[in-house]
Amino acid sequence: AQRVTQPEKLLSVFKGAPVELKCNYSYSGSPELFWYVQYSRQRLQLLLRHISRESIKGFTADLNKGETSFHLKKPFAQEEDSAMYYCALALPSGGSYIPTFGRGTSLIVHP
Amino acid sequence: DVKVTQSSRYLVKRTGEKVFLECVQDMDHENMFWYRQDPGLGLRLIYFSYDVKMKEKGDIPEGYSVSREKKERFSLILESASTNQTSMYLCASSGTSVYNEQFFGPGTRLTVL
DSSP states (O other), rough: OOOOEEESSSSEETTOOOEEEOEEEOOOOOEEEEEEEEOSSOOEEEEEEEGOOOOBBEEEEETTTTEEEEEESSSSOOOGGGGGEEEEEEEEEEEEEEEOOOOOOEEEEEO | OOOEESSEEEEOOOOOOEEEEEESSSOOOOEEEEEEEEEEEEEEEEEEETTTTTEEEEEEEEEEEEEEEETTTOOOOOOEEGGOOOEEEEEEOOOSSSTOOOOOOOOOOEEOO
């Protein structure tokens, strides 16, 4: 069963427009969620994590337990935000934690 | 300051060959992972290891095996490569806390002809 759902494969916006990349999760425990980003020709890297409650590169994500969501938002998109974004949920396994990833959303920001 | 390295960026192999993909991390992480990354399917976990000589199957282990003889090194083995194993393979490592991020390697683009 899909534990992390990213409903949009592709999101296309113009520079300066607001962006929201959706992520919904399925987990009965206390979730720990992450957003990872992969820019063109670069390795996959952490963008932000729920526990840190921080804004990175203008992006924020709020955990909504009622809606089981962890959507990624940015008020004004920039061209350099174009990338592949993955939402991940850390699940317990064998005394450690294993991330489960969504299928990813490709964000394209047009000039 | 490269932290996770993979032995090859690009690899071309023939059907039936045995293929070795190697991953090394220098952060003394307990956990190491191998993923496949395919368009539209995201990252799918093949195997992971949370200690030396320990391994656990992920979501798609069929056709693969792994080896972890040393803490810093995690190898993925395709026993008999097939065309449907053509993909991007990503290695990652992390600590054991729920808050730990994963650090990824640059990936190996494997083509099986």
